[in-house]
Amino acid sequence: MNSxxxxxxxxxxxxxxxxxxxxxxxxxxxVSLFLKDPERISEKRxxxxxxxxxxxxxxxxxxxxxxxxxxxKSIGLVIDDYRNLWFVDLLRGMESVLxxxxxxxxLADSRPGKNRIKEATDGLLAMHVDAxxxxxxxxxxxxxxxxxxxxxxGWRKGxxxxxxxxxxxxxxxxAMAASHLLELGHVRVGHLSGADGASAHRxxxxxxxxxxxxxxxxxxxxxxxxxxxxxxxxCWLLEHHPDTTAIFxxxxxxxLGAFAALKARGLSVPHDVSVIGYDNSPLAKSxxxxxxxxxxxxxxxxxxxxxxxxxRIEDPSLQPERKLIEPTLVLRGTTSxxx
Amino acid sequence: MNSxxxxxxxxxxxxxxxxxxxxxxxxxxxVSLFLKDPERISEKRxxxxxxxxxxxxxxxxxxxxxxxxxxxKSIGLVIDDYRNLWFVDLLRGMESVLxxxxxxxxLADSRPGKNRIKEATDGLLAMHVDAxxxxxxxxxxxxxxxxxxxxxxGWRKGxxxxxxxxxxxxxxxxAMAASHLLELGHVRVGHLSGADGASAHRxxxxxxxxxxxxxxxxxxxxxxxxxxxxxxxxCWLLEHHPDTTAIFxxxxxxxLGAFAALKARGLSVPHDVSVIGYDNSPLAKSxxxxxxxxxxxxxxxxxxxxxxxxxRIEDPSLQPERKLIEPTLVLRGTTSxxx
DNA sequence: GCGGCATTTTGTAGCGCTACAATTTTTACG
DNA sequence: CGTAAAAATTGTAGCGCTACAAAATGCCGC
Numbered sequence: 001m002n003s004x005x006x007x008x009x010x011x012x013x014x015x016x017x018x019x020x021x022x023x024x025x026x027x028x029x030x031v032s033l034f035l036k037d038p039e040r041i042s043e044k045r046x047x048x049x050x051x052x053x054x055x056x057x058x059x060x061x062x063x064x065x066x067x068x069x070x071x072x073k074s075i076g077l078v079i080d081d082y083r084n085l086w087f088v089d090l091l092r093g094m095e096s097v098l099x100x101x102x103x104x105x106x107l108a109d110s111r112p113g114k115n116r117i118k119e120a121t122d123g124l125l126a127m128h129v130d131a132x133x134x135x136x137x138x139x140x141x142x143x144x145x146x147x148x149x150x151x152x153x154g155w156r157k158g159x160x161x162x163x164x165x166x167x168x169x170x171x172x173x174x175a176m177a178a179s180h181l182l183e184l185g186h187v188r189v190g191h192l193s194g195a196d197g198a199s200a201h202r203x204x205x206x207x208x209x210x211x212x213x214x215x216x217x218x219x220x221x222x223x224x225x226x227x228x229x230x231x232x233x234x235c236w237l238l239e240h241h242p243d244t245t246a247i248f249x250x251x252x253x254x255x256l257g258a259f260a261a262l263k264a265r266g267l268s269v270p271h272d273v274s275v276i277g278y279d280n281s282p283l284a285k286s287x288x289x290x291x292x293x294x295x296x297x298x299x300x301x302x303x304x305x306x307x308x309x310x311x312r313i314e315d316p317s318l319q320p321e322r323k324l325i326e327p328t329l330v331l332r333g334t335t336s337x338x339x
Numbered sequence: 340m341n342s343x344x345x346x347x348x349x350x351x352x353x354x355x356x357x358x359x360x361x362x363x364x365x366x367x368x369x370v371s372l373f374l375k376d377p378e379r380i381s382e383k384r385x386x387x388x389x390x391x392x393x394x395x396x397x398x399x400x401x402x403x404x405x406x407x408x409x410x411x412k413s414i415g416l417v418i419d420d421y422r423n424l425w426f427v428d429l430l431r432g433m434e435s436v437l438x439x440x441x442x443x444x445x446l447a448d449s450r451p452g453k454n455r456i457k458e459a460t461d462g463l464l465a466m467h468v469d470a471x472x473x474x475x476x477x478x479x480x481x482x483x484x485x486x487x488x489x490x491x492x493g494w495r496k497g498x499x500x501x502x503x504x505x506x507x508x509x510x511x512x513x514a515m516a517a518s519h520l521l522e523l524g525h526v527r528v529g530h531l532s533g534a535d536g537a538s539a540h541r542x543x544x545x546x547x548x549x550x551x552x553x554x555x556x557x558x559x560x561x562x563x564x565x566x567x568x569x570x571x572x573x574c575w576l577l578e579h580h581p582d583t584t585a586i587f588x589x590x591x592x593x594x595l596g597a598f599a600a601l602k603a604r605g606l607s608v609p610h611d612v613s614v615i616g617y618d619n620s621p622l623a624k625s626x627x628x629x630x631x632x633x634x635x636x637x638x639x640x641x642x643x644x645x646x647x648x649x650x651r652i653e654d655p656s657l658q659p660e661r662k663l664i665e666p667t668l669v670l671r672g673t674t675s676x677x678x
Numbered sequence: 679g680c681g682g683c684a685t686t687t688t689g690t691a692g693c694g695c696t697a698c699a700a701t702t703t704t705t706a707c708g
Numbered sequence: 709c710g711t712a713a714a715a716a717t718t719g720t721a722g723c724g725c726t727a728c729a730a731a732a733t734g735c736c737g738c
Contacts, residue, residue, distance in 0.1 A: 014486055016694055027718045032696060042716065062465035064694035066402035067723045088421050104462070107446055126401035147353055227626055260627035282422070287566055288599040355724055366688045371726060381686065403724035406693045686733065704715065
């Protein structure tokens with residue numbers, strides 16, 4: 001309707017709350033009240049203020065609001081890398097409880113350097129977030145330096161003092177994957193493992209379940225958890241244990257590497273070898289890949305983390321808590337009974 | 340060293356710049372100066388301020404800084420969905436030019452509702468970002484309401500007045516994919532297309548190239564661009580044109596759907612049918628999938644967008660510009676010469 | 679040892695908003 | 709109608725920082 005050039009607003013600058021108040025013929029305080037809860041002012045004024053806001057194209061300044069209020073109604077989420085999609089479920093879980101309460105979730109990733117986690121956290125704290133979720137391995141440098149309620153999600157090492165811990169039961173999940181393969185009758189089962197914390201737990205669970213069943217646990221460990229790592233580990237496994245009939249990969253991406261190694265050897269899945277992954281990532285859900293996988297329920301972690309933070313925002317004296325979330329098994333087409 | 344309980348700081352609250360100044364025995368202005376450029380103050384004072392900062396555990400308040408300065412040195416990036424990983428390259432491209440200049444990139448996704456794009460944008464503007472990159476289709480509601488330099492990246496419809504446009508040459512990319520298949524000798528080529536803007540351009544390019552070569556263009560169109568859509572479209576294609584020897588999917592995910600359809604029919608890739616995708620996503624790069632794909636060079640879009648914004652921050656009177664980025668073809672194992 | 683100039687440091691005045699107490703208006707009811 | 713209580717509205721005083729001009733200090737040669 002209006003020309004973009006004139007920008008509706010008669011001011012040559014970003015309109016402020018005072019501009020709105022003047023335009024609407026009320027006091028700034030009333031406009032502020034309107035912003036916080038429109039229901040709290042009379043219908044007559046509400047209309048006038050609303051009109052002034054849209055006529056001027058006013059948008060509140062978050063900076064000013066933040067500075068003037070004690071609470072910002074925002075929660076910071078630090079993730080290690082945008083490309084690790086597991087944070088999407090975490091985020092969705094958090095938002096499912098926080099959005100309705102008017103909270104906003106701010107994301108910061110800490111990809112590049114090692115101490116970027118501290119940087120990302122500092123950035124979030126600089127924005128006065130009311131609380132923090134660390135979905136990245138906390139560095140030593142920040143073990144004791146948070147001013148706000150903090151929960152560590154999905155990592156178990158280096159939890160800052162006073163922080164809650166809500167994480168996936170990777171140990172249980174590893175055992176779950178192993179049991180599934182054993183129940184299908186497999187007795188030559190291999191595990192492709194990575195080097196990080198979660199991998200170690202998955203590995204331990206796997207080993208325990210397999211050895212409890214009286215079966216030898218064959219583990220091929222690599223430095224990372226990428227598809228290439230999975231490929232390399234699977235090649236080693238297939239070379240040294242050619243009679244392997246089932247493979248448990250530490251994550252879905254590594255399972256993809258196993259697929260590549262099997263394909264190269266002319267072995268088919270699940271006819272010759274069953275494969276189970278971990279994370280129930282979009283990859284596993286793919287119709288083509290159709291990968292059986294352990295779902296670590298990051299959405300539940302997110303929901304729990306959110307509840308926990310809300311509680312600690314209300315009562316900062318609450319004692320930190322530690323909690324494990326049970327994974328679930330998602331059956332798909334890459335595992336089948338031993339033929 | 341210090342107990343986490345005492346938090347180093349003698350104050351029972353978040354330390355401010357004034358606390359630092361007092362502690363260091365200098366004026367607040369000097370501390371502010373230090374924050375902006377440590378080199379600008381004498382060595383003696385610099386040491387004192389530095390010491391005070393770390394002793395108190397001081398972190399500047401972004402809100403206060405933002406409010407007091409005219410520039411915030413931050414750029415907002417609106418994306419449609421965190422799960423569409425193409426934004427990662429965009430982001431990396433932007434950061435490669437912005438980080439060195441001290442700019443920070445803030446992300447907001449607009450997943451859920453339709454007008455969340457406006458919400459996400461408003462949120463960013465509320466944080467006083469100096470400029471905005473819209474990597475999501477702008478809604479009508481916001482065609483004329485930005486106060487800051489804006490560039491639309493990767494979308495061509497609904498560009499707000501006064502915004503720059505830097506986008507991928509999807510039309511050229513479609514033609515590129517088609518030419519590749521034609522050069523390999525294929526004459527029965529099908530295209531799996533989606534319904535969004537980018538798909539339409541890729542389709543147009545494909546059609547033009549194929550028809551220029553005097554070959555019939557067979558297009559299977561679906562509502563979306565998911566793997567399921569790709570699967571459905573591929574099933575239609577294979578049923579109605581069983582002699583198809585090459586398939587161009589509108590994106591890598593749809594190519595995965597095509598794989599599923601081919602596998603179900605016992606056809607192998609690339610032996611029976613060649614497949615080319617689009618986006619050069621992590622999927623395409625996978626060793627197992629090894630998918631030939633068109634790379635739309637989002638990293639370059641990011642770099643260009645950043646340069647453009649910096650220029651417009653310097654000189655807001657600059658006329659908006661439109662620019663297409665040339666895609667490149669990435670050859671992998673899913674396309675081969677017609678046997 | 680003293681102008682004159684460059685460098686370093688400081689004081690003052692907001693940025694745009696909210697908290698909270700104080701004030702005005704409306705409503706309820708004897 | 710009058711008055712107390714409730715509801716609606718307003719004024720005042722910052723939140724933590726930066727911009728910018730003014731003041732203080734250091735440095736030079738003569």
